[in-house]
Amino acid sequence: MTDRMRTPWAELTLTRFPADPRERLRAWDAADEYLLRQLAETGTDLSGTVVVVGDRWGALTTALAAHRPTQITDSFLTQEATRANLRRASADEDSVRLLTTQDPAPERVDVLLVRVPKSLALLEDQLLRLAPALHKGTVVVGTGMVKEIHTSTLKLFERIIGPTRTSLAEKKARLIHSTVGTPGDRGASPWPYRYELPDDIGPSSGRTVVNHAGVFCAERLDIGTRFFLQHLPEPSGAARVVDLGCGNGVVGTAVALTAPEAELLFVDESYQAVASAQATYRVNEMDGPAEFRVGDGLAGIADGSVDLVLNNPPFHTHQATTDATAWRMFTGARRALRPGGELWVIGNRHLGYHLKLRKLFGNSQLVASDAKFVVLKAVKQ
Structure with a gap:
């Protein structure tokens, strides 16, 4: 959707x-x-280093x-949207510094603007990384919808x-207004966080998972992935396998354990996720061929170049429920x-992914199911 946002300085046409x-x-x-509007009405001095997080x-x-x-984001799609929106506004792209959550933080911040993320862990991680760059005169303003700001957010x-x-x-x-105080005991960052996989999920049992802040289910194995790990295929030979929307990389790593000759590609639009996947792969001393890519699904992957795609698609984008991401992932998988x-997919039963797969691939096979999840397989004809 293209829409026009009125700001105190101009009217902008913006898209996702x-x-x-x-x-x-x-x-x-x-x-x-x-x-x-708050920045304009209060006459906030924006001549120093302005950092926009999230x-x-x-x-x-x-x-x-x-x-x-300077923009700091965990999202590849956000960076691409920003570039497109800057061009649309005839703004100088070189005037904006685009950083990821994995890049070193700026050395000094005079104005810190924080769009509160869904993940409290990601907020904690980013505030801890940026805190040393703040000074007594730094203006700190957070923003979010009422449903996104909780007591825990303010305490952070x-x-x-x-x-x-x-x-x-x-x-x-x-809005959230914070005054930079005298540095106290902020506590050490718990990220990245590690945990061991349970003993009942096959070859991955007991393996270590590494998670950077903000990655889906970063503190434990979610029940959907647990179910998927119990029903994964075992490709033969030097198959090219994609862990699409890889998160912490536990699914792709599990395949590498049973198919050491397979060529793995881990891809996610989250910089935190891809860093987690790479760390998970390495900490388990995997030495097979593997590539770790931040990007928009399978964009950039050659047509007809992949043997197996494993996918646990998200059905939320920030606070909104949508199947647009899943549809793009399925479409990209069919092309690649x-x-x-x-294409093997894990999803909640109620999402009806089998209908989308039949429409796109002409087939959909139920591999396994329980009361909440289904594992589906679609074959490219």
Whole structure:
């Protein structure tokens, strides 16, 4: 969906990435508007180093492009959306510094703007990384929809940054104002976090999983992945296997354990996830061929070059429920698979992925199921 956001300085045409005219979700919301309006109304000095953390689709970064902000994001799609929106606004792309959550933090921050993420762990990780760059004069403002800001969110700002208060809600959005206090005991970052896999999931039993902050189910093995691990295929020979939306890489690593000659590709749009997958693969002393890629699904992968795709697609984008990501993943898998290649999917029963697979592949086979999950297989004809 293309839409126009009114800011105190200009009206901007913004889209998500990849742009889809059928997409009904906007690239900005009331929380973005509220923050920008607050900066203008209070006359916040934006001449220093402005850092924007967690920008959803580049709305904040694009609106502030004239002030040469630094954007920090965990999302490849956010970076691409930001680039596209900057071009659309005729802004100088070189005026904006695009960093990932895996890059070193800026040495000094004069204005810190935080779009509160869904993951409290990711917020903690990023605030701890940025805290040493803050000083007494740093302006710190967070923003989010009311349903995204909890007592735990405010306590995190309070512990890591300093005294914290919230604004009144406007259009179901709220601001967080923190004053940089005297550095105290912020506590050591628990990330990356490690845990051992349970003993009842086959060849992966007892293996170590490494998780950076913000990765799905970073502190334990989720029940869907547990079920998937119990029903994975065992490719033969030098098959090319993709762990699509790899998260911490536990699925692809499990395949590598049973098929050491397989060529693995781990891909995710999250920088935290791909770093986790690489760490999981290495800590288990895997030495087979493996590539770790941050990107938009299978974009950039040659047609007909893959033998097997393993996928646990997300059905949320931030707070919105949508099947758009799953559909793009399935479509990309069909294009990338060789004739006879297979897509294996784990999903909640109620999502009806079998219907999408039949529409796209012409077939869908139920491999395994329980009360909540199904494992499906589609074969490229």
